[in-house]
Amino acid sequence: MIDPSPSAARDAVARAVDRGDMVTVFGRCTVEYDGRAASTLGPGDRLVVLKPDGTTLVHTDEGHQPVNWQPPGSTHEVDIADDELRIESHRTGPEEHLEVTFESITYVTTVDVSDPEELSLSGTEEDLRERVLAEPALVEPGFEPLATERSTPAGAIDIYGEDADGRAVVVELKRRRVGPDAVGQLDRYVGALTRDLHADREVRGVLVAPSATDRARELLAEKGLEFVALDPTPEK
Known part of the structure; x- marks a missing residue:
């Protein structure tokens, strides 16, 4: 520009x-x-x-x-x-x-500074969304997607759902290796949804991506958030 x-x-x-x-x-x-x-x-x-x-x-x-x-x-x-x-x-x-x-x-x-080979393997975020919606257990057993692009004051949640215990789950999808910025984004979504729901409703945050930096994993642990390693497309 x-x-x-x-x-x-x-x-x-x-x-x-x-x-x-x-x-x-x-x-x-x-x-x-x-x-x-x-x-x-x-x-x-x-x-x-x-x-x-x-x-x-x-x-x-x-x-x-x-x-x-x-x-x-x-x-x-x-x-x-x-x-x-x-x-x-x-x-x-x-x-x-x-x-x-x-x-x-x-x-x-x-x-976009990702390695081209990694990009060809990782596909798109839409591929990742479709993979999770088709097989929710990839996030965790008992996970049930309820909505996509759910609106919050902090932005649209990629996938909103519930876990096996009825707790609300915010799933943020990234098509490639994630860093601290993705953790901050997920944390904002969890906070916004927590304020929107009843005070006694627990809200979990799960970041789904092929991999995460060490600093991102540290921040996830500090904020009580979770990570699932998942490629947008299955390996052939």
Whole structure:
């Protein structure tokens, strides 16, 4: 995208982060960091890179090292503030927050960086959805799908259902290896559905994907969420 509006850039970046794409944004921006120390960069032309593993890099026109960065395991968020694109990266343990605000945007790129062989094996999320609906026991024995694309204030749940004990289950589907962002998305859906249902109704969250990073598995355990390894298409 060349010279996109702030809203167009926000939508493109948000979709790319949700898919697990590599994102680059170049433009005139300010940078604020708060964590182990605090720093501020005034307006300047900079390149921001968001990686699927949660890494954020802010580069200027000098040197090979970023002037600001966040490590793998951070979560990316994007929004509009005062008609400017704002990208935020948050890390816990220790608490660190990086905020980049673009007053002008030269370009946005999003790239699927998965290995082509892995993609040919993993198929699409629709393939994964159809596989789970056809054989719900792949999630777990006794799982019963009740709805797809169930609406919540946090977004649409891929598959909503109940387990063998009658507990509500939120199933989030991803067609490839997942990182911390997918865990955060599932956690938001579980929280939104918990608020929608009766207070005494337990809601479980299950992330279904071919594989997960170590950091994603750590976050799943921390948040009381679950993971099922499943390819969109069975191996032949």
